Amino acid sequence: MRADYVNLVNTHTVPVRFMYHSPETLEEALRLMREYGGEARVMAGGTDLIVDMKLRRKEPKHIVSLNKIRGIEYIVEEDGGVRIGANTKLRSIEKNSIVRERFEALYEAVRSIASVQVRNMGTLVGNICNASPAADSAPPLLVYDAVVKARSIDGERKIKIRDFFKGPGKTCLKDDEIVTEVFIPYPPGDSASTFFKISRVSMDLAKVNIAILVKLSSNVVEDFRIALGAVAPTPLRIPKAEEYLRHKPLNEENLNIVEKIVSEEIKPITDVRSTEWYRREVSKILVRDALNSTIKKLVRT
Amino acid sequence: MVKVQTEPNATLLDVLREELRISSVKRGCEVGECGACTVLIDGKPVNSCLILAPKVEGRSILTVEGLTRNDELHPLQESFIEEFALQCGYCTPGVLLTAKALLDLKPSPTIEEIKEALSGNICRCGAYQEIINAILKTSRKLQGKSD
Numbered sequence: 001m002r003a004d005y006v007n008l009v010n011t012h013t014v015p016v017r018f019m020y021h022s023p024e025t026l027e028e029a030l031r032l033m034r035e036y037g038g039e040a041r042v043m044a045g046g047t048d049l050i051v052d053m054k055l056r057r058k059e060p061k062h063i064v065s066l067n068k069i070r071g072i073e074y075i076v077e078e079d080g081g082v083r084i085g086a087n088t089k090l091r092s093i094e095k096n097s098i099v100r101e102r103f104e105a106l107y108e109a110v111r112s113i114a115s116v117q118v119r120n121m122g123t124l125v126g127n128i129c130n131a132s133p134a135a136d137s138a139p140p141l142l143v144y145d146a147v148v149k150a151r152s153i154d155g156e157r158k159i160k161i162r163d164f165f166k167g168p169g170k171t172c173l174k175d176d177e178i179v180t181e182v183f184i185p186y187p188p189g190d191s192a193s194t195f196f197k198i199s200r201v202s203m204d205l206a207k208v209n210i211a212i213l214v215k216l217s218s219n220v221v222e223d224f225r226i227a228l229g230a231v232a233p234t235p236l237r238i239p240k241a242e243e244y245l246r247h248k249p250l251n252e253e254n255l256n257i258v259e260k261i262v263s264e265e266i267k268p269i270t271d272v273r274s275t276e277w278y279r280r281e282v283s284k285i286l287v288r289d290a291l292n293s294t295i296k297k298l299v300r301t
Numbered sequence: 302m303v304k305v306q307t308e309p310n311a312t313l314l315d316v317l318r319e320e321l322r323i324s325s326v327k328r329g330c331e332v333g334e335c336g337a338c339t340v341l342i343d344g345k346p347v348n349s350c351l352i353l354a355p356k357v358e359g360r361s362i363l364t365v366e367g368l369t370r371n372d373e374l375h376p377l378q379e380s381f382i383e384e385f386a387l388q389c390g391y392c393t394p395g396v397l398l399t400a401k402a403l404l405d406l407k408p409s410p411t412i413e414e415i416k417e418a419l420s421g422n423i424c425r426c427g428a429y430q431e432i433i434n435a436i437l438k439t440s441r442k443l444q445g446k447s448d
């Protein structure tokens with residue numbers, strides 16, 4: 001074996017030295033983030049962060065754990081939507097009846113993440129803050145126009161989810177900001193949404209994932225929203241496809257055009273999980289399948 | 302209750318195995334994929350390889366040692382033996398804990414629910430069918446129904 005092929009990184013240890021902070025209030029956490037800025041990392045469930053530290057992809061000098069902070073673990077209905085706190089575990093979200101009934105695509109996405117064990121630890125906020133282009137909660141949050149609330153010592157800022165992702169592993173958060181919650185407005189009445197994902201095995205990240213939301217008025221599309229993940233440096237809404245289909249009848253010809261627009265708008269790459277060609281081809285099929293499944297939901301109700 | 306002093310970069314898995322010598326908690330992939338390191342924290346299955354030790358200060362952790370009472374096997378353990386629900390046994394402690402968490406929450410799970418619960422426990426020997434049988438059998442036993 002050639003020397004440069006030898007993998008010097010293993011997962012047996014966490015080869016990073018850091019100070020572990022476990023503040024009991026958000027204010028204290030924010031103060032720590034201001035003090036240590038770029039050298040600190042927030043830790044929620046740790047399911048991404050610890051793997052990244054084991055693989056030396058991240059080497060923070062300080063970890064600010066959200067674990068002991070009270071009052072940031074909740075799912076509450078308010079102001080025309082639900083608010084989900086930063087410490088709320090994926091498993092609680094999937095068990096929540098409001099999420100299951102009104103945010104079908106989010107429910108389906110969360111259920112598709114990893115295993116019960118990982119969902120008992122991992123959070124929705126951690127999933128988006130980690131900013132993987134393949135994050136499964138991102139396409140649903142994009143079609144619902146979710147709003148991310150971030151705080152620093154200086155105050156609160158509301159960020160549209162569309163503006164939140166900046167690149168693989170990159171968000172628009174500043175070094176001293178902590179996301180406190182995600183607000184998800186209710187989708188329009190009489191609409192339905194769906195999430196689909198193609199992955200190698202259920203534990204693996206998506207090769208491609210998709211969320212769509214449809215509202216019909218007889219057979220004419222009143223509202224159509226579509227977002228895909230793992231097909232560009234960030235999860236993407238596809239406004240061109242949305243505009244095309246709005247106010248048009250849902251027929252074979254229009255469907256073909258929407259599929260084509262989607263496959264042209266995405267910017268997939270070839271990586272360990274899939275090839276560019278495959279991602280483009282399978283995206284078309286996912287658009288069709290997701291539309292069919294959503295329409296079935298609409299017919300049922 | 303035990304007191305251990307560790308470095309913050311030790312995982313719960315490290316502490317259980319190296320400090321406390323509880324070797325039923327297995328090292329597998331160490332990145333959350335295989336479930337060999339599963340323990341129950343406050344009754345919920347989690348991967349001890351993805352938890353930093355200081356995070357669980359003051360929490361109650363159940364390993365498979367805690368399933369037996371006065372040297373008596375837990376009904377799940379008995380069913381696993383009766384149904385041959387293991388070959389090499391490497392996944393077994395994690396699978397037993399996952400199964401216990403499931404039965405505590407849902408005394409009569411469906412096969413689908415059992416499969417969902419086991420989605421984070423890989424059995425390289427492929428004893429899944431026997432594992433499912435053993436869990437169903439335990440469920441019946443615990444409800445006082447005989448086979």
Ligand SMILES: Cc1cc2nc3c(=O)[nH]c(=O)nc-3n(C[C@H](O)[C@H](O)[C@H](O)COP(=O)(O)OP(=O)(O)OC[C@H]3O[C@@H](n4cnc5c(N)ncnc54)[C@H](O)[C@@H]3O)c2cc1C
Pocket residue numbers: 041042043044045046047048049050051086090112113114115118121122123124125126127128129130134135136137173177178179180202203204205206332333334
């Ligand atoms: C085996 C395995 C399988 C997985 N499968 C999937 C999958 O199928 N789909 C999927 O999408 N993901 C998957 N993941 C990834 C991961 O579990 C999720 O992304 C999870 O939601 C992350 O949440 P967390 O709370 O554990 O985040 P953490 O690891 O705690 O944090 C992740 C990142 O976000 C930052 N962060 C966390 N919270 C905040 C906050 N409040 N404010 C600011 N920054 C914050 C952290 O600093 C860190 O950089 C998998 C992980 C594992 C180990």
Ligand code: FES
Pocket residue numbers: 327328329330331332333334335336337338339348349350351
């Ligand atoms: S060792 Fe923890 S999940 Fe594999």
Ligand code: FES
Pocket residue numbers: 386387388389390391392393423424425426427428
């Ligand atoms: S019995 Fe060998 S891994 Fe399950």
